[in-house]
Amino acid sequence: MRITAKADYAVRAAAVLAAAEPGVPVKGEAIATAQRIPLNFLENILRELRRAGIIRTQRGADGGYLLAVAANTVSVADVIRAVEGPLAAIQGVRPDQLHYDGAAAALADVWVAMRASLRSVLENVTLADIARGELPKSVKRLVNDAEAWQP
Amino acid sequence: MRITAKADYAVRAAAVLAAAEPGVPVKGEAIATAQRIPLNFLENILRELRRAGIIRTQRGADGGYLLAVAANTVSVADVIRAVEGPLAAIQGVRPDQLHYDGAAAALADVWVAMRASLRSVLENVTLADIARGELPKSVKRLVNDAEAWQP
DNA sequence: CGATAGTCAACTGAAGTGGTCGACAAAGTA
DNA sequence: TACTTTGTCGACCACTTCAGTTGACTATCG
Numbered sequence: 001m002r003i004t005a006k007a008d009y010a011v012r013a014a015a016v017l018a019a020a021e022p023g024v025p026v027k028g029e030a031i032a033t034a035q036r037i038p039l040n041f042l043e044n045i046l047r048e049l050r051r052a053g054i055i056r057t058q059r060g061a062d063g064g065y066l067l068a069v070a071a072n073t074v075s076v077a078d079v080i081r082a083v084e085g086p087l088a089a090i091q092g093v094r095p096d097q098l099h100y101d102g103a104a105a106a107l108a109d110v111w112v113a114m115r116a117s118l119r120s121v122l123e124n125v126t127l128a129d130i131a132r133g134e135l136p137k138s139v140k141r142l143v144n145d146a147e148a149w150q151p
Numbered sequence: 152m153r154i155t156a157k158a159d160y161a162v163r164a165a166a167v168l169a170a171a172e173p174g175v176p177v178k179g180e181a182i183a184t185a186q187r188i189p190l191n192f193l194e195n196i197l198r199e200l201r202r203a204g205i206i207r208t209q210r211g212a213d214g215g216y217l218l219a220v221a222a223n224t225v226s227v228a229d230v231i232r233a234v235e236g237p238l239a240a241i242q243g244v245r246p247d248q249l250h251y252d253g254a255a256a257a258l259a260d261v262w263v264a265m266r267a268s269l270r271s272v273l274e275n276v277t278l279a280d281i282a283r284g285e286l287p288k289s290v291k292r293l294v295n296d297a298e299a300w301q302p
Numbered sequence: 303c304g305a306t307a308g309t310c311a312a313c314t315g316a317a318g319t320g321g322t323c324g325a326c327a328a329a330g331t332a
Numbered sequence: 333t334a335c336t337t338t339g340t341c342g343a344c345c346a347c348t349t350c351a352g353t354t355g356a357c358t359a360t361c362g
Contacts, residue, residue, distance in 0.1 A: 015255040106286060109290075
């Protein structure tokens with residue numbers, strides 16, 4: 001249950017683009033220094049985001065990276081899936097297509113519920129939300145619960 | 152965002168013990184065949200569950216594994232943490248103790264919310280729930296939503 | 303042309319995943 | 333006591349993923 005550096009970097013880089021002036025390319029190096037991400041690694045990641053259609057690029061002098069679509073139409077889940085594949089998997093299998101025998105039969109439903117609850121957060125937060133620092137009410141409610149901050 | 156084979160096996164094995172007659176040890180081999188888990192690997196996992204105080208063991212003929220505590224006091228989260236460590240981590244760091252600069256500042260809260268939503272499922276399902284195939288209402292509600300089953 | 307900046311494939315070391323193996327220790331039975 | 337049954341433990345293994353790095357290349361602008 002861990003978010004890899006790659007996924008974390010991808011969301012942060014996308015957030016930088018969402019916060020930038022629309023239509024103005026941001027250089028890879030600017031993103032890298034702003035978020036303390038190794039430039040070479042970042043470029044690998046941005047390439048994947050471009051292939052996924054989330055960002056586009058401008059080459060040459062005064063080039064850089066831009067969002068390919070409106071910031072409020074891209075969710076955190078979209079970005080993670082672009083670089084990591086499916087949001088939730090059990091041994092590489094999607095929760096909806098696994099089934100167990102005997103005493104563990106009900107476990108399949110638990111994994112489905114887990115994915116659903118994961119989605120309820122990650123699908124509902126957009127890059128625009130992060131860029132302007134204002135999360136959806138339902139997400140904020142989770143964050144404001146003191147229990148959420150207990151290790 | 153993946154559940155490893157180890158965590159999956161651990162929960163299934165614990166579910167078998169939860170479903171067994173209380174006080175009667177279940178042999179490792181019985182668990183292995185019932186859930187199609189490689190025996191040697193399973194023994195590694197059961198050893199970790201024992202160290203975590205979730206199960207106990209009985210050696211010798213007619214020995215085997217038993218739950219160390221009541222099945223309704225052990226959550227799926229407890230089992231996963233016993234074999235995998237923290238439920239959610241970003242690059243190995245707990246969500247509550249990370250912070251980002253600039254445009255990504257709000258992302259930290261997203262990770263906290265993600266963990267909270269994960270917990271809302273995994274902390275609330277016990278081994279007893281799985282063993283008798285009846286999940287808590289809040290979890291069932293998630294599962295019954297058609298959206299939850301969409302790949 | 304030449305500087306700038308993205309593109310891509312290949313490579314690497316370290317860690318994690320998913321096991322396997324063999325020697326050993328405890329407990330009950332004959 | 334010997335023997336069988338079962339768990340205990342550490343070591344080991346092949347393979348994949350993670351987190352980058354390197355270097356050659358290509359597009360774009362002035």
